[in-house]
Amino acid sequence: MAAIVKTSAQQPPSAGVPVDDTSNSNKSVPDVTNAKSASPRKRRPNYAQIHARPVPVVVHPLPAFIPHNPLSIVRIAIVMFSHSLWPPTSHDVVHKAYYSAETHSIHVTNPQSIRALWEHGFWGAGSLSRSEPAWLEQEKRKRGIDASQTSEEYTRKRREERRQFKLERAKVQRETIEQQLRDEGKLDASTSIDEVVSLRLNATVDAADGLVDNSASLSNGKPENIGTLESVVDESAHLETRVALKDVAVEIQDQEHLQLTPEEAFFLTYSLGSLQIYRGETALSSSYLLRLYCAYSAFPIPEDAESHLYTLYSLRERINNFSLGTSVIAPILPDNAFLLRYAVYHHFRSLGWVVRHGIKFACDFLLYQRGPVFAHAKFAVIIVPAYSHSYWSETPERKAETKAKESRDWWWLHRVNRVQTQVHKTLMLVYVEVPPPWDESFRKGGFAVDVGGALKRYKVREFIVRRWTPNRNRD
Amino acid sequence: MADEDEDLSHLRGPEPADIDLSDETQDFRFLDKLIVQDKGTLSLPKRGEKDFEPHATSLQLDTLEASRQAMHNVLSWTRTHTRKNHILGVYHTETNMAYVEKIKSQHFQTIGKAKGNILWLLPEEALFMVERGTLDCRWPVKQINDEEHESVRSEELAPMSLQAAYAAFIGFEGGIGGKLTLEMYTVYAGLKRSGYIVFRTGTWDDERAELQYPNLEKGKSTKRSSWSSYFSEVWQRLSKPSIPPLTASALQFGPLLKPGLYRNYADIYRLLQTIPTHDRKAPPEFMLTADSTNPFRITFDVYKAATKFKKSERGTPDFRISVINARETSIPTAAQLNDLLATMPYDPPNPADNMDRKLLHGSRNVILAVVDNGIPSYMRFADVPVSDERLYERSDRAPRGKGGGRQYNPARELRMVAELASETAQKSATSSLTDRLGRRLKPPPRGANIRDI
Numbered sequence A: 001m002a003a004i005v006k007t008s009a010q011q012p013p014s015a016g017v018p019v020d021d022t023s024n025s026n027k028s029v030p031d032v033t034n035a036k037s038a039s040p041r042k043r044r045p046n047y048a049q050i051h052a053r054p055v056p057v058v059v060h061p062l063p064a065f066i067p068h069n070p071l072s073i074v075r076i077a078i079v080m081f082s083h084s085l086w087p088p089t090s091h092d093v094v095h096k097a098y099y100s101a102e103t104h105s106i107h108v109t110n111p112q113s114i115r116a117l118w119e120h121g122f123w124g125a126g127s128l129s130r131s132e133p134a135w136l137e138q139e140k141r142k143r144g145i146d147a148s149q150t151s152e153e154y155t156r157k158r159r160e161e162r163r164q165f166k167l168e169r170a171k172v173q174r175e176t177i178e179q180q181l182r183d184e185g186k187l188d189a190s191t192s193i194d195e196v197v198s199l200r201l202n203a204t205v206d207a208a209d210g211l212v213d214n215s216a217s218l219s220n221g222k223p224e225n226i227g228t229l230e231s232v233v234d235e236s237a238h239l240e241t242r243v244a245l246k247d248v249a250v251e252i253q254d255q256e257h258l259q260l261t262p263e264e265a266f267f268l269t270y271s272l273g274s275l276q277i278y279r280g281e282t283a284l285s286s287s288y289l290l291r292l293y294c295a296y297s298a299f300p301i302p303e304d305a306e307s308h309l310y311t312l313y314s315l316r317e318r319i320n321n322f323s324l325g326t327s328v329i330a331p332i333l334p335d336n337a338f339l340l341r342y343a344v345y346h347h348f349r350s351l352g353w354v355v356r357h358g359i360k361f362a363c364d365f366l367l368y369q370r371g372p373v374f375a376h377a378k379f380a381v382i383i384v385p386a387y388s389h390s391y392w393s394e395t396p397e398r399k400a401e402t403k404a405k406e407s408r409d410w411w412w413l414h415r416v417n418r419v420q421t422q423v424h425k426t427l428m429l430v431y432v433e434v435p436p437p438w439d440e441s442f443r444k445g446g447f448a449v450d451v452g453g454a455l456k457r458y459k460v461r462e463f464i465v466r467r468w469t470p471n472r473n474r475d
Numbered sequence B: 001m002a003d004e005d006e007d008l009s010h011l012r013g014p015e016p017a018d019i020d021l022s023d024e025t026q027d028f029r030f031l032d033k034l035i036v037q038d039k040g041t042l043s044l045p046k047r048g049e050k051d052f053e054p055h056a057t058s059l060q061l062d063t064l065e066a067s068r069q070a071m072h073n074v075l076s077w078t079r080t081h082t083r084k085n086h087i088l089g090v091y092h093t094e095t096n097m098a099y100v101e102k103i104k105s106q107h108f109q110t111i112g113k114a115k116g117n118i119l120w121l122l123p124e125e126a127l128f129m130v131e132r133g134t135l136d137c138r139w140p141v142k143q144i145n146d147e148e149h150e151s152v153r154s155e156e157l158a159p160m161s162l163q164a165a166y167a168a169f170i171g172f173e174g175g176i177g178g179k180l181t182l183e184m185y186t187v188y189a190g191l192k193r194s195g196y197i198v199f200r201t202g203t204w205d206d207e208r209a210e211l212q213y214p215n216l217e218k219g220k221s222t223k224r225s226s227w228s229s230y231f232s233e234v235w236q237r238l239s240k241p242s243i244p245p246l247t248a249s250a251l252q253f254g255p256l257l258k259p260g261l262y263r264n265y266a267d268i269y270r271l272l273q274t275i276p277t278h279d280r281k282a283p284p285e286f287m288l289t290a291d292s293t294n295p296f297r298i299t300f301d302v303y304k305a306a307t308k309f310k311k312s313e314r315g316t317p318d319f320r321i322s323v324i325n326a327r328e329t330s331i332p333t334a335a336q337l338n339d340l341l342a343t344m345p346y347d348p349p350n351p352a353d354n355m356d357r358k359l360l361h362g363s364r365n366v367i368l369a370v371v372d373n374g375i376p377s378y379m380r381f382a383d384v385p386v387s388d389e390r391l392y393e394r395s396d397r398a399p400r401g402k403g404g405g406r407q408y409n410p411a412r413e414l415r416m417v418a419e420l421a422s423e424t425a426q427k428s429a430t431s432s433l434t435d436r437l438g439r440r441l442k443p444p445p446r447g448a449n450i451r452d453i
Helices: A021-035 A071-085 A111-119 A135-142 A151-183 A193-204 A207-247 A262-272 A286-297 A305-315 A337-350 A396-406 A410-422 A451-455 B005-011 B029-036 B058-076 B123-131 B146-151 B162-169 B182-193 B226-239 B248-253 B265-272 B334-342 B355-361 B410-427 B433-440
Strands: A095-100 A105-108 A258-260 A275-279 A354-357 A365-368 A379-386 A426-433 A459-467 B087-092 B097-101 B113-115 B118-121 B135-138 B197-200 B300-303 B319-325 B364-372 B375-383
Touching (some): A135 A151, A262 A275, A286 A337, A337 A365, A337 A379, A337 A451, A337 B265, A379 A396, A410 A426, A426 B334, B087 B123, B182 B197, B182 B300, B182 B375, B334 B364
Parallel strands (some): A379 A426, B087 B135
Antiparallel strands (some): A095 A105, B300 B319, B364 B375
């Protein structure tokens, strides 16, 4: 399957996949506001409506019962009657995806699926965007087709403003110092501060301290120069692209696809059943996917792990004993990184949190209460394996091995916590109890995994870690 | 939009709760005020503003010189025992404690244990008082009979130096690991100096503390009239279609959620909950065997300073602190943490609080004082009942629209900078603009920090 599906931007929804009408109607909201770009403040899209569904599954609630309106009972009755005759389904779409061994991620290429997965539960990330797949819109805007702004552009603007502010502030500070120097009679009205600073420093400080000199002159003199240079470069680049792109045909092909992490994809397939992962034309089962993700989460990965696994999978019914394959593919270890991560992911998702990958914040997962468009994540999750089961302390070798795996020094914890408080997150340590080995049947030729049974062996426990300062708790 | 955290964070300063001024380098000028001024005008010192780079003004050089001078003044101050507050104590070899004759002193309201006419001081208490210059501890005379003991006046005994006090009081107690370690003393002294009242938890003799059971309130049954309960029952049956229970095959091979009719998302979420988690309300259990070498044990009970504090009736401590040696231990394993928290009282959050506060509070909590070569760092570990906060059942899920923290407005800031600049130009004030900016601007600027540019 091709990595990039080429679809024109304005193409109507393809007939293959039915698209729910809510997402379509919602998409029109920003467009309407953009048309009236003359108004100074643009209305922000109604995120509460766009992201009304927390998971890509439809529910059919009964109409509200209003005590002072007897007719509402009739409405409830009608809905219940029609639901019993023609039961509606929760899964109106099953999205398609395929596994990419190179990036260890799962690719979704259908634009409708991409939109739906993002809108209903914030799954995955655009391959060419920061998070929400917005490459196409950004591209259109760059070429002047669309006037809307993506989040990346907002950020860029904000950064520019911030930089300007810093320059202004530095200037004001410099002027105060100059004023002070003039008051003290160390500076003529004509000379600039840089000369005085470097002169004085050279006079008083040894040559060995030239570093100070450098930094002082750097902080006083250079920022403006650098700033202007950068902005000039920036602007000329912008101009060039604009001029060049004006002539290019308006049709832009969407080069972007959605990448799901193995945890997200497995939750969508195994738990919700709203994603189907394909290899060529064959749909893959959860047992196979679990083995695949587990094989790819440990390092080093055997070169042909995927193809071997697939051969075993396709032969699983005909051959009962495949000693040939087991040498390449090992049974799933109980402390496999994917399993630990998935157990934690599943736990928080099933409690209603929006869980997103935490690599940018030096943690395993970020927990959003509703989703990234509504509010910042408050909690950062770090997974710590726990080997409390008596199996792990049976032999001295096992004890030593598990000790190495579960112990982290205090500097590590402080480091992690410092980083998290700096980005306004609270650190949540999640201990996952590692069960004794459970995938023994694999050696005997059982390919299938009892996924639910395996997952139920992993017990999670959450702790919140924060600094405590004596000076702030005295009252 | 998404993950916009990564851009915003640097615009805001760290949260006020995370700023610990004691981490910063001290400006000694404020100490000067403490000593020079008489008690009538004593006020809490304010810390100065940071300067980041030399800019050759006399003002800056003078400030620096003043700070240096203040430091020298402080260090050159001779500490003496005043006649009035002189307390004599005697070291007791058998128990490694010190005793003093019962005197009325402010210190003994929160320190020591009275037995008859004599007040006994634990090693850390005696050492702390010796170090702060309140107690004059003396070595005992060898081989004294009881009658003689009465006659020997403690003034005639050999005085104990501070070095000797450290050597004598730390690590020579009978019991587990010599009991008092230098780490424990560091934490004790630090907390005492911060104004807390600190006591040992228990006697430090037990292999481990007792389990603390949650006192779950009984009589939770809310009585409803039979009519309303009947209607609510009917309504529940109507509104919730019978959700098929998880079949074995669904659990085994997925999907957990079979296509069908679901009335609300809460039902779906309930169906998905398959990962077992720790039950915080259940009576706790130990996971490890009793072991006196387990470093994770409660060391100190800490009380906030209160006016009517009685040694005999301490009440429940405000904080419980476990002292840990950072070099000898790694972060606690799940079993160690479980056992430590099992000995802490069940302290659920206020149910009226919002969800974030409830999560931050946790159901049980402990403060670990991690000491690395004399520097303590306090970490609060809270056992969080995340599963009890059913996010999916909340109808008021956050305010509508795009929230997320304070909005940063650069235009406003620039205006303020301009205002300040004109102000200073008029007054030609001597105070540096950086200070004033620092007070008036949000986010707090990092001065003309070289690293920023």
